[in-house]
Amino acid sequence: MIITVASGKGGTGKTTVATNLAVAVESDVQMLDCDVEEPNAHLFLKPEISDTTTATTPVPEIDLEKCTLCGECEKICQFKAIVVLGDTVLTFPEMCHGCGGCTAVCPAAAIKEIGRELGVIETGHRKGVAFGHGRLRIGEAMAPPLIKKVRALALPDRFTIIDAPPGTSCPVIASMKGTDFVLLVTEPTPFGLYDLKLAVGAVKLLGIPHGLVINRADMGDRQVYAYAEEENIPILMEIPFDRRVAEAYSDGDLIVETQPEWKDAFRHLYVSIKKMVEEQKEATPCKS
Ligand code: SF4
Numbered sequence: 510m511i512i513t514v515a516s517g518k519g520g521t522g523k524t525t526v527a528t529n530l531a532v533a534v535e536s537d538v539q540m541l542d543c544d545v546e547e548p549n550a551h552l553f554l555k556p557e558i559s560d561t562t563t564a565t566t567p568v569p570e571i572d573l574e575k576c577t578l579c580g581e582c583e584k585i586c587q588f589k590a591i592v593v594l595g596d597t598v599l600t601f602p603e604m605c606h607g608c609g610g611c612t613a614v615c616p617a618a619a620i621k622e623i624g625r626e627l628g629v630i631e632t633g634h635r636k637g638v639a640f641g642h643g644r645l646r647i648g649e650a651m652a653p654p655l656i657k658k659v660r661a662l663a664l665p666d667r668f669t670i671i672d673a674p675p676g677t678s679c680p681v682i683a684s685m686k687g688t689d690f691v692l693l694v695t696e697p698t699p700f701g702l703y704d705l706k707l708a709v710g711a712v713k714l715l716g717i718p719h720g721l722v723i724n725r726a727d728m729g730d731r732q733v734y735a736y737a738e739e740e741n742i743p744i745l746m747e748i749p750f751d752r753r754v755a756e757a758y759s760d761g762d763l764i765v766e767t768q769p770e771w772k773d774a775f776r777h778l779y780v781s782i783k784k785m786v787e788e789q790k791e792a793t794p795c796k797s
Pocket residue numbers: 571575576577578579580581582583593598614615616617618619620
């Protein structure tokens with residue numbers, strides 16, 4: 510089972526939920542932090558990093574000796590990343606999505622692919638939790654290719670938790686597309702509600718079962734609750750606005766460890782998600 514923990518906006522407690530859930534389940538768990546622009550799950554899990562690799566994406570390099578200036582590469586590129594200009598071919602690696610289309614259509618075999626650095630991927634362990642995250646190179650604009658590489662670390666025999674970037678843009682979609690469940694973390698404020706609606710819209714478009722965790726649940730107003738009821742979105746957990754929870758967060762600790770009663774709550778959350786995923790798979794057997 511692969512689930513994504515997401516939120517319409519930053520600062521709602523998404524990483525708190527993802528990391529506490531991973532440690533509460535204890536064994537056969539994998540945590541993949543796909544917030545590659547600002548990964549922070551490692552600050553709470555404190556994994557022992559055992560491997561660091563440079564992640565690259567393929568971009569075209571032109572052999573002008575072979576090139577006939579036919580323009581086929583320019584025609585197929587959806588991203589204007591390769592252009593025939595006069596008697597040369599220009600490439601714009603920062604705009605290239607690495608689809609390989611130009612190499613495939615070049616009739617003169619004048620294009621070879623070289624690697625452009627996206628960032629690094631680090632993997633490791635913390636007790637029963639396998640860990641992986643990506644760190645986007647400073648100045649790199651394209652997060653989705655690195656996110657896909659982090660997602661490719663998913664182990665088939667584990668319960669995999671993906672910590673998505675905040676928001677509803679392409680990196681978020683790349684993090685949750687094809688997963689079994691999306692756990693949306695929000696807070697009961699007008700801002701929380703606004704961003705939650707955007708996130709729910711994206712999850713519904715992708716057709717992924719989803720549920721809510723409401724953080725700082727006893728502050729703000731009841732509009733998020735009313736919206737969840739209207740949209741028939743189950744509220745799977747509420748975390749109160751509690752000084753001890755905030756202190757654990759600011760110290761880089763996990764509440765399942767500093768306040769053991771939370772361990773049962775997060776295990777219960779896991780059981781609820783598993784049940785919903787199983788029910789969904791039974792309802793759509795062709796997908797399983
Ligand atoms: S498709 Fe190949 S031969 Fe044609 S312009 Fe592009 S690089 Fe040159």
